[in-house]
Amino acid sequence: MEDGTGLEKVIPSLVNSDYLKLNQKELPCLIRHGLEMPKDSMLFMPGNKKLTAFEISNIINYINTAWGNDEPVQNINAINAGLNTCL
Amino acid sequence: MKKILIPICAILLFAQGCKQETISKELPFLGRTTEINGEKKNHTIPAFAFVNQDSIIINNESLQDYIYITDFFFTSCPSICPKVMKQMLRLYDKYKDDDRVKFVSYTIDPKRDTQAQLKLYANNLGVDHNKWYFLTGDKDALLDMADDYFIVAYEDADSPGGFDHSGKIILVDKKGHVRAFCEGTEEESVDGFFPQVDQLLATYDQ
Numbered sequence: 001m002e003d004g005t006g007l008e009k010v011i012p013s014l015v016n017s018d019y020l021k022l023n024q025k026e027l028p029c030l031i032r033h034g035l036e037m038p039k040d041s042m043l044f045m046p047g048n049k050k051l052t053a054f055e056i057s058n059i060i061n062y063i064n065t066a067w068g069n070d071e072p073v074q075n076i077n078a079i080n081a082g083l084n085t086c087l
Numbered sequence: 088m089k090k091i092l093i094p095i096c097a098i099l100l101f102a103q104g105c106k107q108e109t110i111s112k113e114l115p116f117l118g119r120t121t122e123i124n125g126e127k128k129n130h131t132i133p134a135f136a137f138v139n140q141d142s143i144i145i146n147n148e149s150l151q152d153y154i155y156i157t158d159f160f161f162t163s164c165p166s167i168c169p170k171v172m173k174q175m176l177r178l179y180d181k182y183k184d185d186d187r188v189k190f191v192s193y194t195i196d197p198k199r200d201t202q203a204q205l206k207l208y209a210n211n212l213g214v215d216h217n218k219w220y221f222l223t224g225d226k227d228a229l230l231d232m233a234d235d236y237f238i239v240a241y242e243d244a245d246s247p248g249g250f251d252h253s254g255k256i257i258l259v260d261k262k263g264h265v266r267a268f269c270e271g272t273e274e275e276s277v278d279g280f281f282p283q284v285d286q287l288l289a290t291y292d293q
Contacts, residue, residue: 007169008176009211010162046165 004067015067024071027060028053028082053079114258114287117265118237132235132263137193137222140205145191145220147263154287155189156182157257158271159229159238161196162208166247171254171271176212178256181281183218187288190219193232195240195250197223236265258284261291 006013014020023030034047051059057079064071074082118130136146156178160168175190182188194200200208205221212219223229233240233252236259240252256277258267266287269280 001170001173007173008213010172010208011169044163046163 004063004069014063014069016069020063020069021071024064024074025082025085027063027074028056028079029086031056031059032083033086053083056083113290114266114283117268129264130235132232132259132265135228135232137224137229138202139216139220139222140202140209141216142202145222149220150189150191150259150263151261153187153189154261154284154291155191155259156284157191157193157236157259158255159193159195159233159236159240159252161194161248161250162200162204163196164248164250167252167254167272171256172212174271174274174277175256176214177277178280178284179214179219182284183215185288187291188284190214191222192219193222193229195226195229195233195252196248197226197229237268256280258287260287 001007004014012019020027030045030047032047032049032051035045053076057074057076060079061073063069064073116129120130121128132147134147136144139145156175158171158175160171162168172192175192179190182190194205200221200223202223205223206216209216209219209221230240230242236255236257238253238255238257240250242249243251254271255268256271257265258280260266267280267283269283270276
């Protein structure tokens with residue numbers, strides 16, 4: 001949990017994750033609104049609509065740099081731009 | 088300073104003493120003892136029947152030849168369940184090849200946790216379906232079961248995910264008596280649970 005490795009396939013690992021690398025721009029909307037999975041899988045990631053852009057920024061920058069991850073830091077402008085694209 | 092140190096040492100010695108005692112003695116029978124016709128009866132998990140992730144009915148008889156490790160959860164639980172499941176997996180990894188041990192996870196959210204949902208969850212967890220049962224059924228019956236394992240579980244709209252429950256992991260012997268528990272949210276507590284499982288298993292070797 002605290003080490004970012006998740007829980008098998010129930011909660012995917014965030015350590016050195018391809019998904020994390022390939023979906024940097026989508027992260028703000030993903031954290032705020034969650035993720036619906038295809039109908040047959042039924043598992044999903046819940047969103048957290050109470051989080052502010054600033055809090056989302058902190059979460060993303062933590063995930064991007066924790067556990068040996070090495071993704072670029074996203075500033076608040078990038079987060080706000082990302083949130084404006086949410087469906 | 089000395090005055091403070093002495094009681095602290097005394098407490099430490101006492102704690103150490105207790106620890107050794109619990110390891111050497113037989114595991115206690117938890118819960119209230121009832122007396123029927125002058126005969127003392129330890130708290131026992133009552134008869135139950137639920138459906139597992141493969142639509143197989145699991146009841147007391149399915150578990151009578153096994154000791155089992157059990158918890159309550161729900162698959163969409165955003166708060167403590169993933170932490171507890173991580174610890175359940177630690178236990179599973181140690182005992183998965185021990186034929187005397189089963190694992191049982193009861194959902195407290197049967198509306199969403201259908202048999203199909205539990206099957207998917209078990210598959211995603213990557214565990215043996217014959218070793219670890221994920222049980223669903225009537226909601227009230229499931230919540231009543233939690234009482235028998237001394238687990239607090241109830242529906243609460245204000246809690247994350249809609250249910251409030253404790254993250255305890257429970258050890259049950261072959262006769263359905265609760266023999267030990269730990270806090271599934273605390274790794275150190277679970278560390279201390281392993282020797283208790285071993286201790287219970289050892290009583291069946293004799």
